[in-house]
Amino acid sequence: MVHFDPAEPLAAQTFAELALELHDAPSVEDTVEAVLEFALQAVNCTHAGLTLSSRGRAEIGAVTDPAVESIHQWQIDTGDGPLITSLREQINIGTPDTRADERWPEWGSKIAEMGIASGLQVPLAVGDHTVGVLSLYSTEVDAFSNDDLAVAHILAWHASIAVAAARHQASMVQAIDARKLVGQAMGILMMKFDVDGDRAFAILKRYSQDNNRKLRDVAQEVVDTRKLPH
Known part of the structure; x- marks a missing residue:
């Protein structure tokens, strides 16, 4: 002080x-x-x-x-x-x-x-x-x-x-955390459904748009449950 x-x-x-x-x-x-x-x-x-x-x-x-x-x-x-x-x-x-x-x-x-x-x-x-x-x-x-x-x-x-x-710093940290989370969710989908990275990201994006949810929230649910949201 x-x-x-x-x-x-x-x-x-x-x-x-x-x-x-x-x-x-x-x-x-x-x-x-x-x-x-x-x-x-x-x-x-x-x-x-x-x-x-x-x-x-x-x-x-x-x-x-x-x-x-x-x-x-x-x-x-x-x-x-x-x-x-x-x-x-x-x-x-x-x-x-x-x-x-x-x-x-x-x-x-x-x-x-x-x-x-x-x-x-x-x-x-x-x-x-x-x-x-x-x-x-x-x-x-x-x-x-x-x-x-x-x-x-x-x-x-x-x-x-x-x-x-x-x-600004807080926003940067959140953005970095969100990218990491989306990457983890993509990895889970790639292994679970045998798809490539582009297809895994497209699946996350589709669920985000269809359910009017933030991409980060959809990715978090995939990471937590190891499956796609209902």
């Missing part, structure tokens, strides 16, 4: 250490948790959360406490609130006073009841593609200064790159 001294100004070295930690994180989950741990130390916030966007759908990546999870899930379910707006429009959204914000009155009332007085939403983007939103909250009204916003921007930029890289 990056060590941060609140008495000292944030230095380039601090963010360099964060970048290395995010790069070394083994998964998307570890990446977003590292981002939130750093945010709690480096920004004037008491709560934080990171929401990810996957194929047009928002999903909770990590939160620092149940209150944040609850208010984030409410916004995802209703499609309303500053988090969703930041995600859709790729813009920063500040809420100096949750009780006085008239843009999302129901959200403001709910989050104020949880003791959260102000918030800041910063999108995570790679080019024109939004990969998520970093949400920072405080129990104090008007808690976030321009310096906090600047730090949040830098943190969001590092997080954007790290999350995109972690997702």
Whole structure:
């Protein structure tokens, strides 16, 4: 974990250490948790959360406490609130006073009841593609200064790159695993029905299309049962 001294100004070295930690994180989950741990130390916030966007759908990546999870899930379910707006429009959204914000009155009332007085939403983007939103909250009204916003921007930029890289790596691993699984299933069919590789793959593909199932799932069943699916 990056060590941060609140008495000292944030230095380039601090963010360099964060970048290395995010790069070394083994998964998307570890990446977003590292981002939130750093945010709690480096920004004037008491709560934080990171929401990810996957194929047009928002999903909770990590939160620092149940209150944040609850208010984030409410916004995802209703499609309303500053988090969703930041995600859709790729813009920063500040809420100096949750009780006085008239843009999302129901959200403001709910989050104020949880003791959260102000918030800041910063999108995570790679080019024109939004990969998520970093949400920072405080129990104090008007808690976030321009310096906090600047730090949040830098943190969001590092997080954007790290999350995109972690997702790409995960996709590559899944693709490699799927190819291995299909190869194993083809080998079983080649031995069982005395066919060549092209014919074995055609059989798997046909079962996949006829039953509207992923090729990987059909291959997994063949490997598990040593026979074709019914």
